[in-house]
Amino acid sequence: MSMKNYLFYLLITVFSGISCAQEDTEIKNPKNINYSYEIVVPDVDIPWGLSFISENEFLYTEKSGQIFKYNKGEISEIKGLPDIYVRGQGGLLDIAIHPNYKENKVIFFTASSPLGEEKGGNTALWKAQLKNNNLENLKLLYKGEENSTKGQHFGSRIIFDKMNNVYFTIGDRGNRDKNPQDLNRDGGKVYRLTENGKIPETNPFFNKNVSKKAIYSYGHRNPQGMTRNPITGDIWIHEHGPKGGDEINIVKPGKNYGWPKITYGVNYSGTIITDQTEAPDMEQPIYYWIPSIAPSGMSFSTSDVYPNWKNNLFVGSLIFEYLERIVLDGSKVVERIKVLDKIGRVRNVVESPNGFLYIGVDGKGIIKILPN
Secondary structure (H helix, E strand, C coil), X not given: CCHHHHHHHHHHHHCCCCCCCHHHHCEECCXXXXXXXXXXXXXXXXXXXXXXXXXXXXXXXXXXXXXXXXXXXXXXXXXXXXXXXXXXXXXXXXXXXXXXXXXXXXXXXXXXXXXXXXXXXXXXXXXXXXXXXXXXXXXXXXXXXXCECCCCCCCCCEEECCCCCEEEEECCCCCCCCCCCCCCCCCCEEEEXXXXXXXXXXXXXXXCCCCCCCEEEECCCCEEEEEECCCCCCEEEEECCCECCEEEEEECCCXXXXXXXXXXXXXXXXXXXXXXXXXCCCCCCCEEECCCCCEEEXXXXXXXXXXXXXXXXXXXXXXXXXXXXXXXXXXXEEEEEEECCCCCCEEEEEECCCCCEEEEECCCEEEEEEEC
């Protein structure tokens, strides 16, 4: 990195203009370790998605293209998946059970799909019923158009709102100059559909002259964490920045989150993407990381299972191999603490129905965090 670019990198760290100054939230090691862990499912290569059916039963995905069900120590493979385009960061991604799963047995999952006339693939969302370890009534709800053979930035996480609308993310697919800022192109977006795959008439661009009316927000880079704030109900996401500039954002309908017009990061080579960190009509992150932690997975702790962790935000770090506990004052980050430092590449973090936190760690498996 040249001296000029290095000085710019430092300047955007200190003079960012957002409410969370980087120097005030340096990552800390815990003073007292009041937790341990157990490996519930060992030896999972890349445990991308995880969703609980009950306290002792959950579904998880292996990025290479498999869904498994864990039930009180027994593991079963789920059959009936569509064709999946496995390349680079693409493959079988997130999974989520319907809020009324006990009645309808419906699940949703995202994966990179080869469907379409172009070579390569793009992120897609499916719905199916799970019966006797088989996917039945499989339905494609949405697929990003314009396949690409690039292996990066597929997204993708899934959550629901109180109306059972389903939200999911697609990364910019490595085409930052075209996809994130164009409402007529897929990629670099958060999308919203009804549980049946229709586009809600209340979507922000439903009555606009744009072709991608499922878009809920845009200007994203590669969101691989999404959750709902238990206090406000707002949708929170995090997304990978380039070199520096991973972000936490609160998703608002119709808003532009700026990528790549504004960013707190630089190219991996150290060259400048833009000297703009803010612009009119573009949202600021509530927090950004420099250096990047490569965030993946995101969940709030909502129970009293762990002392002093209630309403803290948890994010996995792929690069630094820890789970990050983020203490908040409203939407302001006031403290960052390492959990399970050097545990491995933390791919996902999910809260179980009885309040325990589970993480997926590449090569290690599904891990349950235990309070001492």
